[in-house]
Amino acid sequence: MTMERLRIAELVARALAAHRPVVALETTVVTHGLPSPEGVRAARAMEAQVIAGGAIPATIGLLDGEVRVGLTPEELERLAATPDVPKVNLGNLAAVLVARGVGSTTVAATMLAAHHAGIGVFATGGIGGVHRGASETDDVSADVTALARIPVTVVCSGAKAILDLPRTVERLETLGVPVLGWRCDHFPAFWRRSSGLRVDQRFDDMARLADAVRTHHTLDTGTGIVVANPVPEADELDERTYERALAAAFAEVGSQGSGGRGVTPALLERMQRLSGGATTRTNSALLTSNARVAGELAVALIRS
Numbered sequence: 001m002t003m004e005r006l007r008i009a010e011l012v013a014r015a016l017a018a019h020r021p022v023v024a025l026e027t028t029v030v031t032h033g034l035p036s037p038e039g040v041r042a043a044r045a046m047e048a049q050v051i052a053g054g055a056i057p058a059t060i061g062l063l064d065g066e067v068r069v070g071l072t073p074e075e076l077e078r079l080a081a082t083p084d085v086p087k088v089n090l091g092n093l094a095a096v097l098v099a100r101g102v103g104s105t106t107v108a109a110t111m112l113a114a115h116h117a118g119i120g121v122f123a124t125g126g127i128g129g130v131h132r133g134a135s136e137t138d139d140v141s142a143d144v145t146a147l148a149r150i151p152v153t154v155v156c157s158g159a160k161a162i163l164d165l166p167r168t169v170e171r172l173e174t175l176g177v178p179v180l181g182w183r184c185d186h187f188p189a190f191w192r193r194s195s196g197l198r199v200d201q202r203f204d205d206m207a208r209l210a211d212a213v214r215t216h217h218t219l220d221t222g223t224g225i226v227v228a229n230p231v232p233e234a235d236e237l238d239e240r241t242y243e244r245a246l247a248a249a250f251a252e253v254g255s256q257g258s259g260g261r262g263v264t265p266a267l268l269e270r271m272q273r274l275s276g277g278a279t280t281r282t283n284s285a286l287l288t289s290n291a292r293v294a295g296e297l298a299v300a301l302i303r304s
Contacts, residue, residue: 005097008117009070012058016118021055021298024069024114024122024152027104029287030076031085032265033125034280035272040080042284046123046291053295060113062088062096062103069117079104089142107154108146111224120301121153123294125287126190127226128264129159129168132250140171147224148175153213155227155294157286158188158195161246162267165195176221180212182229182293191237191282193230210300229293235285237278245274
């Protein structure tokens with residue numbers, strides 16, 4: 001990514017030059033992941049948690065034909081207030097840049113921008129993965145492609161539970177992407193703490209986790225890493241609400257024929273409504289938890 005397309009905020013640039021810990025944050029959560037104004041609140045809360053963890057936050061988004069690494073509060077508000085903001089991934093990034101429009105970065109696009117900026121740790125809610133019914137539709141998130149080829153560590157609460165989680169974990173294994181559990185034995189199911197699927201290795205000590213991350217990158221496999229951090233137990237969506245809302249959301253979206261990039265936002269919106277807002281509260285909690293862990297991991301990577 002050429003420098004005329006990548007603008008790094010001065011605070012972030014100074015931190016990187018001084019080899020201080022920096023954590024990348026995405027902006028799809030602001031425009032698509034949470035209802036307004038919860039998205040902006042969550043983004044600010046994530047930045048605060050990265051700082052509490054000892055690192056510098058770098059929220060990433062597209063404005064005026066540039067990838068901005070380290071959005072100001074005013075830029076974040078502008079992004080949130082723009083109607084019909086496109087979700088930017090690896091496939092449409094160039095088109096949105098050339099159009100000089102506004103765009104919110106998905107996991108994949110954030111990973112790419114973070115890597116070019118020199119940021120190795122990124123916090124998000126849940127990664128994309130293999131969609132249900134992918135055997136017929138071949139619908140697999142670009143996040144999986146990014147994890148397979150961009151060496152950035154992504155701290156998340158597993159993959160979004162609307163996906164085919166067994167196939168997502170299997171695909172990550174096939175692509176050589178490590179799934180490391182932070183104080184957990186099982187891959188989280190986003191709003192739920194466990195999917196029942198085993199992680200590759202559990203870590204309870206941050207220094208050891210940082211050592212594993214660093215060692216993986218010295219192997220030069222070229223892949224990213226998933227650090228799975230379950231939603232705090234007190235904020236987990238109860239199983240009955242989760243199962244009911246998920247089934248109803250799939251039924252509604254299926255009956256309306258939603259497809260492509262619109263599937264995930266449509267399902268998330270229906271989950272929020274059908275759960276009486278419970279998924280929004282859980283989502284906000286896991287986002288801030290992941291930001292704090294990412295900040296601590298970035299610090300541990302610098303220290304060791």
